[in-house]
Amino acid sequence: MSSQPATGDVVGGVPHKDLATAIRVLAMDAVEAAKSGHPGMPMGMADVATVLFTQFLKFDPKRPDWADRDRFVLSAGHGSMLIYALLYLTGYEDIDLEQIKKFRQLGARTAGHPEYGMARGIEMTTGPLGQGIATAVGMALAERHLNARFGDTLVDHHTYVIAGDGCLQEGVSHEAASLAGHLGLDRLIVLWDDNSISIDGPTNLSLSEDVKARFVAYGWDVQAVDGHDPAAVAAAIAQAKTTSTPSLIACRTTIGLGAPTKAGKNSSHGSPLGAAEIAGARAAYGWEHGPFEIPAPILDAWRQYGARGAAAAGAWDQRLAAADNSLGAAFKAAQSGDAPAELDTVIAAFKRATSEARPSVATRQASGNVLDAIFDVVPELISGSADLTGSNNTRTKGVVSLQRDKYEGRYIHYGVREHAMAAAMNGMALHGGLIPLSGTFLCFADYSRPAIRLGALMRQRVVHVMTHDSIGLGEDGPTHQPVEHMAALRAIPNLLVFRPADQVETAECWQLALRSKTRPSVLALTRQNLATLRVEHTDENLAAKGAYVLREAEAKGETVAAKVVLLATGSEVEIAVQARDVLQAEGVPTRVVSMPSWELFVEQGEAYQAQVLGGDDVVRVGVEAMVRMGWDRWIGPKGGFVGMPGFGESGPYKELYQHFGITVDGVVAAAKARL
Numbered sequence: 001m002s003s004q005p006a007t008g009d010v011v012g013g014v015p016h017k018d019l020a021t022a023i024r025v026l027a028m029d030a031v032e033a034a035k036s037g038h039p040g041m042p043m044g045m046a047d048v049a050t051v052l053f054t055q056f057l058k059f060d061p062k063r064p065d066w067a068d069r070d071r072f073v074l075s076a077g078h079g080s081m082l083i084y085a086l087l088y089l090t091g092y093e094d095i096d097l098e099q100i101k102k103f104r105q106l107g108a109r110t111a112g113h114p115e116y117g118m119a120r121g122i123e124m125t126t127g128p129l130g131q132g133i134a135t136a137v138g139m140a141l142a143e144r145h146l147n148a149r150f151g152d153t154l155v156d157h158h159t160y161v162i163a164g165d166g167c168l169q170e171g172v173s174h175e176a177a178s179l180a181g182h183l184g185l186d187r188l189i190v191l192w193d194d195n196s197i198s199i200d201g202p203t204n205l206s207l208s209e210d211v212k213a214r215f216v217a218y219g220w221d222v223q224a225v226d227g228h229d230p231a232a233v234a235a236a237i238a239q240a241k242t243t244s245t246p247s248l249i250a251c252r253t254t255i256g257l258g259a260p261t262k263a264g265k266n267s268s269h270g271s272p273l274g275a276a277e278i279a280g281a282r283a284a285y286g287w288e289h290g291p292f293e294i295p296a297p298i299l300d301a302w303r304q305y306g307a308r309g310a311a312a313a314g315a316w317d318q319r320l321a322a323a324d325n326s327l328g329a330a331f332k333a334a335q336s337g338d339a340p341a342e343l344d345t346v347i348a349a350f351k352r353a354t355s356e357a358r359p360s361v362a363t364r365q366a367s368g369n370v371l372d373a374i375f376d377v378v379p380e381l382i383s384g385s386a387d388l389t390g391s392n393n394t395r396t397k398g399v400v401s402l403q404r405d406k407y408e409g410r411y412i413h414y415g416v417r418e419h420a421m422a423a424a425m426n427g428m429a430l431h432g433g434l435i436p437l438s439g440t441f442l443c444f445a446d447y448s449r450p451a452i453r454l455g456a457l458m459r460q461r462v463v464h465v466m467t468h469d470s471i472g473l474g475e476d477g478p479t480h481q482p483v484e485h486m487a488a489l490r491a492i493p494n495l496l497v498f499r500p501a502d503q504v505e506t507a508e509c510w511q512l513a514l515r516s517k518t519r520p521s522v523l524a525l526t527r528q529n530l531a532t533l534r535v536e537h538t539d540e541n542l543a544a545k546g547a548y549v550l551r552e553a554e555a556k557g558e559t560v561a562a563k564v565v566l567l568a569t570g571s572e573v574e575i576a577v578q579a580r581d582v583l584q585a586e587g588v589p590t591r592v593v594s595m596p597s598w599e600l601f602v603e604q605g606e607a608y609q610a611q612v613l614g615g616d617d618v619v620r621v622g623v624e625a626m627v628r629m630g631w632d633r634w635i636g637p638k639g640g641f642v643g644m645p646g647f648g649e650s651g652p653y654k655e656l657y658q659h660f661g662i663t664v665d666g667v668v669a670a671a672k673a674r675l
C-alpha cells in the first residue's frame with residue numbers, strides 16, 4: 001500500500017494526482033471551515049473515486065435524472081465531502097463552491113450527511129451505515145428487472161457503491177450481500193474502503209473475520225487492490241464489469257492520506273484536522289493553492305470529464321425516441337411514477353363488489369384480493385415477502401418469481417431478511433420505474449425499521465404489507481403479537497400507517513398508498529376474519545380523510561348528536577360497531593369513527609377533526625388492541641381506552657380478546673363509566 005498520494009497517469013492533460021488532490025483539499029477545507037465533519041475518508045478514497053468518475057461512471061451532470069445513468073451510492077455517508085466535491089468538480093448545478101463553503105450549515109445543500117432531494121446527483125440519503133449498500137442492492141435489482149422488461153437499449157447501467165468497514169460490519173449489509181449474491185446482480189460493484197480504521201481505532205479491536213472470504217461465500221467476485229494505485233483500481237473495475245456476479249473490490253487505502261501525523265489513524269476520521277495537519281498535507285500533495293481554490297486547469301479537466309456523459313445521454317434519447325411506440329410509452333409511464341387512471345376504476349369496482357357480497361375476510365386476504373385485481377393494471381408493482389408468502393398474501397395469481405437470470409419475475413423471495421428487504425425496496429423506488437411492496441409480520445417491523453425510517457426521510461413510495469397485526473394472531477404468542485408497533489410506526493414522520501377495518505377499507509388504503517408518491521406506507525393487516533362494515537358503496541375513498549364517521553349516532557332512526565364517540569382502527573372497528581348497537585339500544589346515541597390512518601386525519605385540520613370527534617361534552621373511547629400511547633390526543637383527558645396493557649399472551653385469539661377485555665362489554669363499560 002502506498003503511503004503517498006499516487007502520481008498515476010496523466011489524463012486529459014491533468015495528472016490523476018491533481019484531480020484526486022482537488023477532492024482531498026476540498027474535503028479538508030470544508031471540514032475545517034465547518035469545524036465539524038469527516039475528512040479522513042474522502043482523503044483516503046479520493047483516488048478510487050477519481051478513477052470511477054473519470055473512467056467508468058456513466059453520468060451527465062446536466063441531466064442528473066437521466067434514467068439510464070449509472071447509480072453511485074456513497075454508503076459511507078460520513079464521508080459526505082467526497083460526493084460534494086465530486087458533484088462540484090464534475091459540474092452538477094446544485095453544488096457550487098458556495099455550497100462547499102457552507103458545508104454542514106443550516107439551509108445548505110451540503111448537509112452533514114448526503115441527503116436525497118437536497119442536491120441532484122445524490123442518489124440516496126446515507127449516514128446510517130450499511131443502508132447505502134443494502135439500498136444499492138435494490139437499485140441493481142431494479143436495473144436487472146427493468147432491463148428484462150425494456151431491453152438493453154433503454155436499461156443498461158451499473159450501480160457503484162463506496163462502502164467502509166462500518167457498512168460491511170452492519171448486519172443489513174450481510175443480508176443484502178447474501179441476497180445480491182444469490183440473485184447474481186452482476187451490475188453491482190462495491191468499492192470497499194479497506195482502511196482498517198473506524199472510530200474507536202483499528203478495526204481489529206472488534207473484527208477478525210476474513211471479509212473478502214465472506215463475500216466469496218456469498219457468491220461475489222472479490223478483488224483486492226492498492227486503492228492509491230489508479231491503474232490497479234481501473235483494472236479491477238474493468239474486470240468487475242465482466243463478471244456474472246456482484247463484485248467487491250477491496251481498496252486498501254490510508255485514511256486521511258497525506259496528513260502528517262493523523263494519516264492512517266482514527267484521529268483523521270471525524271474531526272477537523274487543524275491548520276498544521278492541513279498545511280502538512282498540502283505540502284505532501286505539492287498543492288500550493290489556498291483554501292477552496294481549485295486552479296482553472298484542474299477544474300476544467302474535471303468539468304470535461306463531467307461533460308463527456310452528454311453524448312451517451314443523447315444517444316440514449318435517440319434510442320428511446322426510436323423505440324417501439326408501446327415500449328417507449330410504457331417506459332415513460334413507468335418513469336413518471338403515476339399509477340394509471342384505470343387503478344381508480346378497478347378499485348371502485350372492487351369496493352362495490354365487496355359491499356354487495358359482504359365477505360367475512362381477514363384484511364391480509366383482502367389485501368391479496370386487492371393485489372390480484374390491480375397487479376396487472378399497475379405493471380410497475382413488484383412484490384415479495386420475507387419468507388412469509390402464504391401468510392402475507394402478497395403473491396398474486398400467476399405471478400412469476402424473480403430469480404437469477406429470470407429477472408422479469410415480479411415476485412421476490414427475499415428470504416428471512418426483513419431489513420435488507422425494506423432497504424432494497426427503497427432502492428427500487430429510488431431507482432425509478434417501480435413501485436415495490438413486500439410482506440412480513442407487523443411485529444418484525446422492528447427488523448426493518450431503520451430502512452422504513454430512511455424511506456420516509458427520502459420520501460419514497462414503498463408499501464410495507466405487515467400482517468398478523470395484533471393479539472388476533474393468537475397462538476404464536478407475545479413474541480409475534482405487536483402491541484407497541486402501531487405507536488412506534490406512527491412516530492416516524494412522513495410514513496403513512498394504515499390499519500383498515502374491512503376489505504373495502506383495505507382497497508382504499510391500497511389506493512392511497514399507491515397514489516402517495518412521496519411517502520412510504522405500512523398496511524397493518526389481520527390474520528383473523530373481519531365482517532364487511534362498509535356495506536353501502538361509495539366511489540369516494542373515505543379512508544383518504546384518515547378517519548371518518550362509519551356509523552352515526554341515532555335515535556328513533558334519525559341522526560342525532562352523539563353522547564358517545566367510539567374511535568377504533570382495524571379489527572377493533574367491528575367491536576366498536578357492536579358496542580354501539582348495545583349503547584344505542586340502551587338509549588345512548590353513539591357514533592363510530594373508523595381511523596385507518598392517523599397521519600391523514602391530522603392533515604384534515606381541526607375543523608374536520610372536531611366534526612368527527614365531537615365536542616368536549618361527548619365521551620370518547622378509543623379501541624385498539626395496542627398500547628395506549630398516542631391515543632390521548634384523540635380521546636381527550638376524560639376519554640377511555642380499551643386496548644393492551646402490555647405484552648400479549650399465547651392462546652386462541654378469541655380467548656385473548658376476552659382475557660384482555662377488548663370486547664363489546666369492555667367498550668360499553670368504558671363508555672358508561674364516563675357518561
Ligand SMILES: Cc1ncc(C[n+]2csc(CCOP(=O)(O)OP(=O)(O)O)c2C)c(N)n1
Nearest residue numbers: 041078127128129164165166197198199269
Ligand atoms: C448505523 C450507524 N452506526 C454508527 C454510526 C456512527 N459512525 C459513523 S462513521 C463510523 C465508523 C465507520 O468506520 P469506517 O466505515 O471504517 O469509516 P472510516 O473510519 O474509514 O471513515 C461510525 C461508527 C453510523 N453512522 N451509523
